[in-house]
Amino acid sequence: MFELFARTLSQGLQAFMPVAVYLAYARGQHRSDLTRAARWAMAAAALLTVPAGYAFQRTSHQAGWEAALAASAAAITIAFAGAVRSGSLKRSALVAIAAGAALTLLLVRQTMEIEVVLEASVIQLRSLEATQAAAGAVAAAAVVAFVWTRIGARLSRETLRVATLTFTAVFLVQALVYAFHESAEARVLPWSEVLHTASEPYGPEGEYGRGVSYLLFVLPMVSVLVLPLRDVAIRVWRSSRRHAVATASMLGVACVVLIAAEGGPRLARSAAAPAAPAIAVASLTGSPHVLYRHTGVDASYNLMTVASIDRPSATAGAALRCERVSFSAGRGICLQADRGMFTTYKAVFFDRTLAATGSMKLQGSPSRSRVSPDGRVGAFTVFLSGHAYAATGFSTQTMLIDMASGDPLGELEQFSTWRDGARFKAADFNFWGITFTRDSNVFYASLGTGGKTYLIKGDLGLRKLTVLLDNVECPSLSPDNRLIVFKRRVATAADAWRLYVLDLATMAARPLAAETRYVDDQAEWLDNGHVLYAIQRPSSATSDVWLAGVDDPAAPRLFLPEASSPIVVR
Numbered sequence: 001m002f003e004l005f006a007r008t009l010s011q012g013l014q015a016f017m018p019v020a021v022y023l024a025y026a027r028g029q030h031r032s033d034l035t036r037a038a039r040w041a042m043a044a045a046a047l048l049t050v051p052a053g054y055a056f057q058r059t060s061h062q063a064g065w066e067a068a069l070a071a072s073a074a075a076i077t078i079a080f081a082g083a084v085r086s087g088s089l090k091r092s093a094l095v096a097i098a099a100g101a102a103l104t105l106l107l108v109r110q111t112m113e114i115e116v117v118l119e120a121s122v123i124q125l126r127s128l129e130a131t132q133a134a135a136g137a138v139a140a141a142a143v144v145a146f147v148w149t150r151i152g153a154r155l156s157r158e159t160l161r162v163a164t165l166t167f168t169a170v171f172l173v174q175a176l177v178y179a180f181h182e183s184a185e186a187r188v189l190p191w192s193e194v195l196h197t198a199s200e201p202y203g204p205e206g207e208y209g210r211g212v213s214y215l216l217f218v219l220p221m222v223s224v225l226v227l228p229l230r231d232v233a234i235r236v237w238r239s240s241r242r243h244a245v246a247t248a249s250m251l252g253v254a255c256v257v258l259i260a261a262e263g264g265p266r267l268a269r270s271a272a273a274p275a276a277p278a279i280a281v282a283s284l285t286g287s288p289h290v291l292y293r294h295t296g297v298d299a300s301y302n303l304m305t306v307a308s309i310d311r312p313s314a315t316a317g318a319a320l321r322c323e324r325v326s327f328s329a330g331r332g333i334c335l336q337a338d339r340g341m342f343t344t345y346k347a348v349f350f351d352r353t354l355a356a357t358g359s360m361k362l363q364g365s366p367s368r369s370r371v372s373p374d375g376r377v378g379a380f381t382v383f384l385s386g387h388a389y390a391a392t393g394f395s396t397q398t399m400l401i402d403m404a405s406g407d408p409l410g411e412l413e414q415f416s417t418w419r420d421g422a423r424f425k426a427a428d429f430n431f432w433g434i435t436f437t438r439d440s441n442v443f444y445a446s447l448g449t450g451g452k453t454y455l456i457k458g459d460l461g462l463r464k465l466t467v468l469l470d471n472v473e474c475p476s477l478s479p480d481n482r483l484i485v486f487k488r489r490v491a492t493a494a495d496a497w498r499l500y501v502l503d504l505a506t507m508a509a510r511p512l513a514a515e516t517r518y519v520d521d522q523a524e525w526l527d528n529g530h531v532l533y534a535i536q537r538p539s540s541a542t543s544d545v546w547l548a549g550v551d552d553p554a555a556p557r558l559f560l561p562e563a564s565s566p567i568v569v570r
Contacts, residue, residue, distance in 0.1 A: 004363065005133040008117055010204075010213035012141025014174070015110035017216045019103055020145035021167045024152025025084065028160045037096040041103035048108050053115030063427050066204070067182035069109045074175035076102045081168040084161060114138060128342030129361060144217050155224065163220040170219050174212045177202050181209075185427055280316035281354060284308050288570050290532075291325050291332070291354075295542045296562035304334060304354065309526070309568070312560055318354040323366040325565045329375025331403040332567075335366035335382075347380055349406065358406060363397060368433050368474070368522055371403060372440030377460065378403045379434035379443070398431040398445065400460060410463060412445065417456070419467035426450060433474035433522050434458075437481050444468075444475045444484060455486070455502075469507060473497065474522035476531070479570075483550065485512065485523045485531050495520050499533065501550055514548040515556050524566045534564035 019038060026034035059065060080102075114134070121130035152160055181203035184195040202209045288309045294300045294317070302321040308314040322334035330352040338344045345362035347369075364382035371378045378401040400409040412431035417424045426449045433446040441461050447454045455472035456465045475486040482504060487497035499512040499519050512531070523533040529550050536543040545563040548556035560566065 004117070004121075004130060005137045006210055008114060008134045008137035009141055010210040011110045011114050011117075012138050013144065013213040013216050014171075015107050015114070016141050016145035017148065017167070018106045018171060020148040021152070021164055021220070022080070022099075022103060024149050024155075025160060025164045027149075027153060028155070028157055031091075033091065033093075033096045034099055037100035038103055041100045041107060044100070044104045045107035045111055048104070049111040049115050052108050052112035053119065056112050057116050057119075061186065063182045063185035064188070067179050067186055067188070069105070070175050070179035070182060073106055073109060074172055074179060076106065077168050077172040077175060081165060081172070084164050084168070087161075128344055130363060131342060148217060148220070151221075151224070159224055163223045166223040167216060167220045170212065170215050174209070174216075177209065177212075178204055281306055281318055284314065284316055285352070285354070285569070288568075290560065291327050291567045291569060292545060292560060292563040293322050293325055293565040294562060295544075295564050297541060305563070306354070307560060307563075320348060320350060320354070320356060322348075322565070324369045324380070325567055326369040326371045326378065326380075327567050327569060328371040328373050331371060331375040331378070333369045333371060333378050333380060333401075333403075335362070335369055335380060337366060345382065347401075349378075349403070360406060367396065370434050370436060372436035372443075373438050374440050375403055377401070377409065377436065377440040379436075381432040381434070396430045396432050398434065400434075409460060412458070412465065415458065415463045415465050417447070417465040417467065419454075424467060431456075435475050435477045435484070435522075437477060444477060446473045446475065448473075453489070455484070469502070469509070472500075472502070472509075475502075476523045476525060478525050478528050480528050482528075485525070485550070487519055487521070487523075493518075499523065499531070499548075512548060512550065513553045515546070521564075524568055526568055532559060532566045532568070534566070 019042065023035060023038050026038065056062065056065065117134050118131070118138075121134050152163070155163065177199065180189075180195070181199040183189050184192045184199060185203075186192075189195055202212075204210075284306045290307045290309060290312070292305055292307065294303045294305045300317055302323065304318040304320045304322045304325055306316050306318065320334045321336060323337050324333075324335040326333045327350075332350045332354070334348040334350060334356075336346050336348055338346075343365070345365060346359050347362055348359045349357050351357050362380075362382050364384040367381040367383055369378070369380040379398065380401070381396050381398040384395040384397055398412040400412075401407070402409055412434075413429060417429070428449050430448040431445055432448075434443050435445070436443045441459060443458045443460070445456050445458060445465075447456045447465070447467065452470055453473050454467045455469040455475055456467055458465045471488050473487045473489070475484045477484055484502040484504060486500055486502060488500045488509070490496055490498045495518050497518055497520055499515050500509050501512055502509045515533075517535060519533055519535060521533045521535070523531040526532050526547060529552070530547055531550065532545050532547055534543040534545050542562055543564045544558055545560035545566050546556045547559040
């Protein structure tokens with residue numbers, strides 16, 4: 001959750017620090033008309049944030065709007081800096097109205113994005129960790145801005161003027177860089193692809209771009225400290241000790257929130273899991289078997305279960321409850337959801353005895369998971385917003401993990417994507433449904449962007465993704481690495497997917513003739529000629545796993561009742 005905290009803190013500082021600097025300067029000038037304008041601006045921003053966030057989340061031109069707002073912020077900053085340098089802020093109703101409108105824009109520009117994050121955390125994900133991280137970041141940014149207003153009230157006019165100009169310089173640079181980066185992403189600049197890639201680290205989501213947000217407070221503070229005003233500094237300290245104690249306490253609370261929200265990407269060793277019925281489980285795992293999630297609405301709901309391939313009716317429950325299961329070569333992943341008022345998610349790692357060996361927190365609800373055939377690399381996809389691929393506005397995170405150490409190997413969103421020999425990039429990229437080749441370095445997955453889906457081939461070592469084919473979702477590679485079974489949208493209904501088979505040698509795709517029903521699942525290969533997949537029962541939380549032949553037109557047969565997420569262990 002540190003990533004979410006850092007991003008939201010950056011947005012909070014960009015929203016609150018301009019208001020704090022403006023208020024401190026207006027009070028230093030004894031301009032009650034301008035301080036009233038700031039209060040009106042904060043009230044207006046509170047009213048506009050939710051509708052602006054709603055509109056921003058649903059627009060198809062987010063990059064263009066962000067570029068326009070960043071350019072507007074730069075223009076406002078230039079005008080304010082000019083007034084501060086000249087010392088002339090005219091006393092008129094028009095100036096106060098303009099100041100209030102400008103502050104409203106600066107606030108809503110960032111608070112609408114914060115609103116989107118909080119909505120996803122509280123309503124869509126119902127994640128306590130995500131809510132703590134986002135809310136803690138907002139609180140920390142508000143505290144930092146409040147601290148500046150207290151400091152500014154105790155500075156001389158000249159010191160305050162220098163500190164204010166320092167802030168405007170940093171804020172202006174940041175706004176200009178953001179405007180440039182988002183304009184490139186909106187494809188309104190020449191060579192936009194090259195410019196967008198080059199400026200990515202300095203953009204709103206870039207490591208350096210976020211770092212500049214911290215300088216919005218740090219550099220004005222430095223400008224105050226380096227001035228030869230030691231006596232003023234002493235008076236500030238003596239008169240504001242009570243405020244300093246209160247502020248330190250609030251910052252401490254924010255730090256505690258950050259620490260609590262920090263899930264960490266590394267694998268955390270867990271306490272021993274409750275022992276599974278070892279004799280029953282061991283009797284099945286000693287020969288080829290299937291791991292799956294039990295979906296019967298009973299005491300065993302979501303229980304990871306083992307079934308014999310030769311006799312699927314012979315089953316035994318393990319100790320873990322999972323939303324998704326994956327396993328290979330002695331290492332497995334169980335994606336879990338702890339549902340309550342706030343739902344938390346984690347990936348539990350387990351060994352060949354089906355005992356938990358460690359866990360890591362997830363930032364969203366479980367979607368897909370796979371482990372490479374050699375057990376070296378794991379992958380999982382979570383929904384950061386939305387809850388299904390049929391929904392509009394969903395957002396995913398797909399992570400690759402070193403199964404031995406728990407170290408992250410990268411998110412697919414960080415890889416370079418290529419199509420027809422050229423770089424391919426869009427703000428709405430979403431990846432899901434990884435399937436590995438026998439070489440765990442190479443994999444296939446789905447890419448969704450612009451209302452379309454694509455099959456991509458990935459190279460972990462090169463951190464490169466290549467688009468191969470369109471209208472492909474949730475690929476699954478056969479054990480001999482010749483065929484991919486996938487789901488393809490065939491109608492406009494939300495769940496209108498049919499299973500198809502792709503021959504990688506010819507790139508020819510054909511429907512899976514045996515199955516004519518709609519299927520929303522990432523299939524699993526039983527062997528090179530048969531696939532397993534789950535179909536949910538109508539108006540029920542229960543699903544069943546079915547078996548169909550790839551080249552056999554015979555009707556599919558029920559393989560595992562009350563089951564989903566099947567994984568074949570050969």
